Amino acid sequence: MDFLKSKLLPLIVLIASIFFLYFRTPSSKQSIDGECSLLTHDHFWIVSKRVVTPRGVAPGAVEVKAGRINTVKEGEYDKLLLQNEHVLDYGDAVVMPGLIDAHVHLDEPGREEWEGFSTGTKAAAAGGITTLIDMPLNNFPSTVSEETLKLKLEAAKKKLYVDVGFWGGLVPENAFDPSALNKLLKAGALGLKSFMCPSGINDFPMTNSTHIKEGLKVLAKYKRPLLVHSEVVLESESHIALGSDESDPRSYATYLKTRPSSWEEAAIRQLKDASEETRVGGNAEGAHIHIVHLADSRASLDLIKAPKSGGSSLTVETCPHYLAFSAEEIPDGDTRFKCAPPIRDEANRQSLWEALLEGHIDMLSSDHSPSTPDLKLFDEGDFLRAWGGISSLQFVLPITWSYGKAYGITFNQLASWWSERPAKLAGQTNKGAIKSEMDADFVVWMPEVEFELDENYVIYHKHRNISAYLGQRMSGKVLATFVRGNLVYSEGKHASAACGAPILAKQ
Ligand SMILES: NC(=O)NC(NC(N)=O)C(=O)[O-]
Numbered sequence: 107m108d109f110l111k112s113k114l115l116p117l118i119v120l121i122a123s124i125f126f127l128y129f130r131t132p133s134s135k136q137s138i139d140g141e142c143s144l145l146t147h148d149h150f151w152i153v154s155k156r157v158v159t160p161r162g163v164a165p166g167a168v169e170v171k172a173g174r175i176n177t178v179k180e181g182e183y184d185k186l187l188l189q190n191e192h193v194l195d196y197g198d199a200v201v202m203p204g205l206i207d208a209h210v211h212l213d214e215p216g217r218e219e220w221e222g223f224s225t226g227t228k229a230a231a232a233g234g235i236t237t238l239i240d241m242p243l244n245n246f247p248s249t250v251s252e253e254t255l256k257l258k259l260e261a262a263k264k265k266l267y268v269d270v271g272f273w274g275g276l277v278p279e280n281a282f283d284p285s286a287l288n289k290l291l292k293a294g295a296l297g298l299k300s301f302m303c304p305s306g307i308n309d310f311p312m313t314n315s316t317h318i319k320e321g322l323k324v325l326a327k328y329k330r331p332l333l334v335h336s337e338v339v340l341e342s343e344s345h346i347a348l349g350s351d352e353s354d355p356r357s358y359a360t361y362l363k364t365r366p367s368s369w370e371e372a373a374i375r376q377l378k379d380a381s382e383e384t385r386v387g388g389n390a391e392g393a394h395i396h397i398v399h400l401a402d403s404r405a406s407l408d409l410i411k412a413p414k415s416g417g418s419s420l421t422v423e424t425c426p427h428y429l430a431f432s433a434e435e436i437p438d439g440d441t442r443f444k445c446a447p448p449i450r451d452e453a454n455r456q457s458l459w460e461a462l463l464e465g466h467i468d469m470l471s472s473d474h475s476p477s478t479p480d481l482k483l484f485d486e487g488d489f490l491r492a493w494g495g496i497s498s499l500q501f502v503l504p505i506t507w508s509y510g511k512a513y514g515i516t517f518n519q520l521a522s523w524w525s526e527r528p529a530k531l532a533g534q535t536n537k538g539a540i541k542s543e544m545d546a547d548f549v550v551w552m553p554e555v556e557f558e559l560d561e562n563y564v565i566y567h568k569h570r571n572i573s574a575y576l577g578q579r580m581s582g583k584v585l586a587t588f589v590r591g592n593l594v595y596s597e598g599k600h601a602s603a604a605c606g607a608p609i610l611a612k613q
Pocket residue numbers: 211243244305306307335399444445446447473475494495496
C-alpha cells in the first residue's frame with residue numbers, strides 16, 4: 107500500500123498527463139498554438155434564448171466551425187440544447203455580433219505609454235468588442251505612408267487579443283501625391299482619416315477642402331472611405347479659442363465656448379460640397395465621406411440630411427460620451443470629460459439620441475483617445491490646456507445600453523450601430539452580423555445585470571483613472587467574447603495567447 111502511494115501513483119499521474127498532452131483534440135486552431143481560445147474545440151454550438159440576428163431576437167443555436175458561422179437555427183430553446191455534444195448553453199444571456207469599434211487610438215508605436223495594442227485589445231475583448239479599427243494619429247510616427255503602416259503591423263505582432271484594422275492618414279504632405287496614397291492603400295489601409303482643424307499632434311497636420319477632394323479621388327478607385335474630424339477653426343471666434351477672455355479655465359463652460367457648434371457646422375458645410383463628388387458620375391464616385399464623432403445635433407446635423415438622401419455617399423457617427431453626458435453636469439476641473447468636439451448641452455444630448463433612433467446618425471464609435479494621466483492636468487483642472495480625449499473602450503456596450511434604455515433602444519439597433527454599420531464602413535463583408543458564412547465574432551452579455559464601475563472593477567485600459575465613467579453604476583455585463591470562434595474572454599479571464607489578426611484591405 108505504501109509502495110502504491112509513494113511510487114506508483116505519481117508514475118500513473120505522470121503517464122496520464124503525457125498521454126493527455128500528446129493526444130489532445132487535433133485540428134482546432136486552439137491546438138496549433140495552444141492558447142488562442144479558452145475552449146478546446148473549434149466545432150461547437152452556442153445556444154441562448156436571445157440570439158440577435160438580422161431577422162430579430164429569438165431562441166437560437168449558432169453552429170461555429172473553424173472560426174466561421176456554419177448554421178444558425180432558431181426554434182425552441184430546450185430542443186436546440188439537445189442537438190449536439192459541444193453545446194455552450196448561455197441560457198437567458200444575449201448573443202450578439204461582436205462590436206466593431208471603428209474609431210480608437212491605440213497609440214503604438216511611439217506612445218505606448220498612452221495606450222497599447224495589448225492593453226487596448228484586452229480591454230476590447232473584456233467589453234465584447236471583437237474588431238477595432240485604429241486611427242493613424244497619436245502613435246509616432248503617424249500612419250501616413252506604406253512604411254509607417256508597416257511599423258504599425260510590426261508593433262502589433264503577438265499583441266492583438268481581437269482583430270485590428272488600420273486607417274491611414276490624409277495629410278498635406280501626401281494629399282497631392284497620389285502615388286504615396288496608392289502605396290498606403292495598396293499596403294492595406296482600410297481608408298483614410300483627416301482633420302479639418304489642428305489635431306493636437308504635430309506630425310498630423312490638418313487638411314483643407316482641396317486636400318480632401320484630392321484624397322477622395324484616390325479613394326474612389328479603391329471604394330474606401332475618408333473619415334473626417336469635422337471642426338473648422340473660425341477666425342471670428344479664434345479670440346475665444348485662444349482662451350484670451352477672463353473666464354475660469356476650470357469651468358467646462360469656458361472650454362465649451364472655445365469650440366462652438368459653428369465650427370462643426372462650417373466643416374460639415376465644406377464636406378457637404380465635397381460629398382457631391384462621390385455621387386454617380388462625380389469626380390470621386392466610389393469614394394465615401396464619414397463624419398466622425400458628431401457632437402452638434404442641431405444645424406450641423408441638419409446639413410447632413412439633404413446630401414445623404416440626395417445620392418452623396420456620406421455617413422456620420424457619434425460617440426457614447428455625447429449620448430451619456432451633458433455640459434451642465436461636468437464638474438469644475440474634471441478634465442476626464444475634455445474631448446473635441448466638446449460635450450454640449452442637455453437638450454443637444456437628447457436630440458442626438460433622437461437623431462440616432464431616426465437613422466440620421468448611422469453608427470457609434472468610442473473615439474477612445476487616452477493619454478498619460480499627467481497630460482490630463484488633474485491638479486490644475488485646466489480645461490483649456492489638458493489633453494482632449496475620452497477613455498471608454500471597455501465600457502461602450504454597457505454605456506450605450508444603460509443610457510439608451512430610457513429611449514427604448516433594441517438589441518437589433520445596438521447590433522446595427524455597433525456591428526453592421528461599422529463593418530460596412532470598414533469594408534468588412536465577413537463581419538457584423540450573425541448569419542452563416544460570417545466570422546464567428548460574438549459578444550455574450552446580460553443586459554439586466556448591474557455593476558458598479560468602482561475601484562474593484564478590473565479595467566484593462568493602460569490608465570484606469572482617466573476614464574470619465576469611473577464611479578458610475580451601469581447595466582450590461584459582458585460574459586464572453588468570441589473572435590473567429592476563439593473564446594478570447596470569459597468571466598473575467600482572457601485566453602493566454604493574443605491571436606487576433608491584423609486586418610488589411612484586399613485589393
Ligand atoms: N488627437 C486626438 O486623438 N484627438 C482626438 N481627441 C478628441 N476627440 O478629443 C480626436 O479624435 O479628435
